[in-house]
Amino acid sequence: MEIAKITTQKKRTDRYNVYIFVDGKEEYAFSVDEDVLIKWQLRKGIILSEEDVVRILEQDEARKAWNDTLQYITHSMRTEYQIEQHLRKKEYEEEAIIRAIEKAKNYRYVDDLNYANSYVRTKMKTTDKGPAIIRQELKEKGVHLSFIETALEQFTPSKQLESALQFLEKKANIKRHDSSQAFKKRMLESLVRKGFSTDIALESWEASGISLPREVEKAAVQQSGEKAVKKWKKKYSGSELEWKVKEVLYRKGFSLSDIEEFLREQEMEDHGETL
Template sequence: MDDLRILRLQVVKRRAGERVVVELDNGSTVEVDPEIVVRCGVKSGAAISAETVERLRYDDELLRARRRLTKYLSLRVKSVADARLYLERAGFRETIITAAIADTAERDLLDDQRFAERYVRTKLKTATVGPLRLVAELTAHGVDPSLAERVVAPQYDRAWQLRAAERLLRKRSQSRSGTDDEGSDKRLYEFLRRRGFEEDVARELAQRSTW
């Protein structure tokens, strides 16, 4: 296939910033970021192959995905799966998403272990839940289960679980004082299990007679 020729470059202003419209001699146009024009050496009057035109489109879409993802990650640490879902919802192609995530990870802006560690630290401060709940929440964010368990386990050992579960049951007892379902062992056990406490911890606390 014969090469096309670039007729002219026109700078236009869009809501997201300046763009460059590349007009070709077959009547088609390609709109790209100015950075792509400079990087690829696009000039008026130059010949350009159809493959290069497609490469311009690809590079431009990848640049937009990278910028959008970087901005997204600047607000809060996210998992790889969260980042992928964000770009999917933004309408980017799978090949672009994969490349953008790989590039972002190489720049150390995306890391599931860092996400998991931050998530666990936050939960320790804001919610009284057991380790099983935390592992389930992390895997729901796409974190590998084995990684989730490794991050959670040191923070949620048995001693911590016993203290946390006891506080939770005391609080529950105070709020339900005088009600009929205040204290069966089975209800207390199920209550703690729903909140992610391990089976032996839930059983031991539920069998105490102090609630």
Template sequence: MTKQEEPKEAVSFEGGQLTALLTQKGNPDRVSLFLDGKFRFGVFREVAYHHGMKKGMDVTSEQLEALWRDEQVLKARDLAIGYLGMKARTAKQIADYLAGKEFEEKVVAMTVEWLVERRYLDDELYAKAWVESRMRSKPRGRAMLRWELQQKGVGSAEISRALESLDSDAQLDAAMRALEKKIGRKQLAFTADETRKLAAHLARRGFSSDVVYESIRRFRAGSNLDND
């Protein structure tokens, strides 16, 4: 992209006559708009077509601004889809990413809406996949999972639906697996100090107190220890 295509100064939306619509040498998918004989800015060919741009027509400032905004949305879509190609994201993560690329708020909102409508973005599916992945590889309690998803901008309703499958049995199973990862092959006597450290370990991972102490009790019972 040339410096002419993306001037650093603010884009002028002053209307005028479209005196030339030229295919850009470096990119045949883009055209340069000239109003009253002066280069204004470049846009994708499909944007110019969508707005019915033709040589000789009078272009109002409103039309020019709409043309520019659609051009920015198209650029934002391309960037967002590429970003999504790396891994799944939430709507907020995409919005933050595009804002970081200095797209204006309206362009960001239009882009996110387009992505949601076409199911490129689905926060509920994201939340469910996140919960399933966490429970497989890094067992967490409901509280921790809820907090993690909140940090990613997922709404409370979507989070609640994603956590529906985590009943008490599922939480106990997850806590037991977390204990197995923590203890490994170490031989514990389950002293008061060891038990306290295990409880703290599980609590930091968002497990409720009932789940923490029941999982430790079961783990200790399974170890056939009698430390009373």
């Protein structure tokens, strides 16, 4: 096939439309990147075989994949997996994707270990996330486990403890019905959900010195006890009601001494009977 003419695309001046003669008329054949155009020295009058066109299009595909890769990584660091998924969404051929990623690695535009190290440092400074959450996020970005573990070495136990303490200082909010035990349990569970180990959570809690004010807990046991009496007095009375209320309050984490004090102070009436 003979090239009839080559024109510059209106919206992409770095790409060119190639036309060939078909039955003496000019017809659009394909488009190519400027680099491919120069490499093949394409111009009017050149004769191309079908094999030439296949190779030109393969090289153009690779070039487009590379250009998209550069654009994708310009404003943010990316992992190999992220680049691969980005190119797959654009439906590039496997070979073009592989070549683009390899080229990016050769130029050190992508480096998963460096990415992991940077990611961990950023999360340590700007979030209250623990190692487990950061590890999972890096896995989802396709970073190899060995790189993840290497990067997480900088999140030392002492730094984890410091981060966990900061979390407790900001998030240790007291709820009206909290017992000391329930308050502690809720805060420890929050730390574990944030990605800290149970050991770090416990150590940070002890180091924080945070506790439920005595008057708050007394008000909580009073409120919870009255609610339990109201709920169960239609079904139970006397000692049965006492045991039921005691069971409810104990499950909520209140101490036996506080429960006994509530029961002594509180008159619970059920069909004329009191406890």
